[in-house]
Every structure is written in structure tokens, then in C-alpha cells.
Amino acid sequence: MTQTDLAGKGALVTGGGSGISLSFVQHLYHAGANVLICDIALHHEAVAWLESIQHSSRVAFRTVDVTDWKQLESAYDEYGHIFGGIPDIVCPGAGIYEPSSPNFWNDQDESFYKMIRINLEHPLKLSRMAIRKFVQTKQPGIIVHVSSTGAQKPSMFTPLYGAAKQGISNFVRCMAGLQDMEDIRVVAVAPGPTMSPLMYDHPEALKLVDQDKDQLCQPDEVGRAMMAVCFDREQFASGTVLEVTHPDCWRQVSLLNDPGPGLNAYTSNRKEGLVAVVAALDADRHSTE
Numbered sequence: 001m002t003q004t005d006l007a008g009k010g011a012l013v014t015g016g017g018s019g020i021s022l023s024f025v026q027h028l029y030h031a032g033a034n035v036l037i038c039d040i041a042l043h044h045e046a047v048a049w050l051e052s053i054q055h056s057s058r059v060a061f062r063t064v065d066v067t068d069w070k071q072l073e074s075a076y077d078e079y080g081h082i083f084g085g086i087p088d089i090v091c092p093g094a095g096i097y098e099p100s101s102p103n104f105w106n107d108q109d110e111s112f113y114k115m116i117r118i119n120l121e122h123p124l125k126l127s128r129m130a131i132r133k134f135v136q137t138k139q140p141g142i143i144v145h146v147s148s149t150g151a152q153k154p155s156m157f158t159p160l161y162g163a164a165k166q167g168i169s170n171f172v173r174c175m176a177g178l179q180d181m182e183d184i185r186v187v188a189v190a191p192g193p194t195m196s197p198l199m200y201d202h203p204e205a206l207k208l209v210d211q212d213k214d215q216l217c218q219p220d221e222v223g224r225a226m227m228a229v230c231f232d233r234e235q236f237a238s239g240t241v242l243e244v245t246h247p248d249c250w251r252q253v254s255l256l257n258d259p260g261p262g263l264n265a266y267t268s269n270r271k272e273g274l275v276a277v278v279a280a281l282d283a284d285r286h287s288t289e
């Protein structure tokens, strides 16, 4: 499958209602593919785009909460009802960021870390489902993950996020051999800080950025890299983790002896994040629990 022959092919993209995964949806659509967007909601930018393509029958949206495995399974059934068969390309792109969600330091989750459920567990479970369906139907397939430069940057204020993304990068490398065994290609991008709604809709994330100085990616840059890592088999082997930082700096991340993320992976005001850590530790000191 190459980038130019996606007519008749199809994709299932979680988190496709916004940002980076929406950009991937747009690239897939423009390459001729059918796409099922699975998300809890559509961002107003996605609504505007769907209007601009006159609600093409090649793009469908279903409400799916990726923390619920039954809903993930139903998403496959929905894909079959809408487009027939199974998706050729699966992208577990839904994600949340740590300052803007219940997180390690504010400890607001009740019985599990939602961050880990969404950013780590759902990509693994959706991959397992996809592999089974590809094998059952004897079809080749592509699974593309969204890791992060956060997988390589220890950060005290985003420890769950970093752990999840490091898990994703490792998982993708673990699956590299599926290419030769079953013609299933598992790859990832690892974007640096990206100016998506995850940033600009969330002041607590945006405050880590100096908007005059920092060079953030645009979702479209990452979407283009996702297309490349999916379809350019000569350049990118299965198991590739492709770092993407602005301006269009693509770099394959090595497992061993890697030099670490590019310069633009770091935002100027990241030390602001430590304020919440210090406050949480102070609260712990005075806690009687």
C-alpha cells in the first residue's frame, strides 16, 4: 500500500476529532481513504472541516470513549457497518496531557490513572484488537501510534505522561517483527510540543510555552510525518519511532545511544510546571491522611 493508492482503503482513528489525529484524518481523506473518527467529541475545527468537505460519506464520526474496551470493540463493528470490512490503518491517537487532567501530583483520580488508561492502555488494547482482525481476515495492516519527545525527557511535572509515552515507544519497537510475520506494520511518531487544542485550549499547558520564542510544531507537520512513517516503507522500517519537531525536523529515535530530542522539544517556561509539584509536596506535608 502506498500513499497514492488509498482509494478503497480505510482507517480508524481515535482522537481524530481534534489536533494531530484530525490532521492525520485529513491527510488520509485527501489521499482517498475512508476514515472513521472515534472520539468523545468533535472540536469546532473538525466540525468546520467536515462542513468544508460537505460531510463527505468517506468520513464518519462515532462517539467512543477509549477507556471502555467494549466501545473500542464496537468501533470496529461500526466501521464494518459504515464502510464494510475492517480498517487497513488503525491509529490510537486519542490522548490527554498531564497539567490539564487529573495527574500524578494533584492525585485526583479515584481508582485508576485516567492518563495511563487513555495514553497507554487504549493504544495497546486497540493494537491487540487490530492485530487479531488483520490475522483473522488475512489482511496486511498498519498501526500508527502517537508517542512524544516526552518519552525521552524526564519531567517531574509530567511523570505519568512520560511513562505512558515511553511505554508507547517501547511497545512499537516490540511489534517491529510483525511486519515479516504477518505483514502488519507498527510505527509511531514522537512529536515535540505541538500547537494543537491540547495546548491552546488549556492555559495550564500553554503557560509552559513562551509563544514569542518557542518553535512549536503545527498538527499538519505531524500529520505529514504520520503519512510518511505509515507509507514510506523504504525509508522507515516497521518499529520506527519518528521524532517530529518544528520546522519539519524529522529524526528516527534509536533505542540505544540516542542523542535525545532536538532543541525545539523543550519549551522555555517548563520550570513553571514545578510550582504545582512544590504545592503538592507542601500539601502532603500538612496532610493528616
Ligand SMILES: NC(=O)c1ccc[n+]([C@@H]2O[C@H](COP(=O)([O-])OP(=O)(O)OC[C@H]3O[C@@H](n4cnc5c(N)ncnc54)[C@H](O)[C@@H]3O)[C@@H](O)[C@H]2O)c1
Pocket: 014, 015, 016, 017, 018, 019, 020, 021, 038, 039, 040, 041, 043, 064, 065, 066, 067, 093, 094, 095, 096, 097, 118, 119, 146, 147, 148, 149, 190, 191, 192, 193, 194, 195, 196, 197, 198, 199
Ligand atoms: N500537542 C502536543 O504538544 C503533543 C506532543 C506530543 C504528542 N502529543 C500526542 O498527540 C496525540 C494527540 O494530541 P493533540 O495535541 O492532537 O491533542 P488534542 O487535545 O487536540 O486531541 C486529543 C483528542 O483526544 C480525544 N480524547 C481524549 N480523551 C478521550 C477519550 N477518553 N476517548 C476518546 N477520545 C478522547 C479528545 O477529545 C481530542 O479530540 C496525543 O496522544 C498526545 O499525547 C501531543
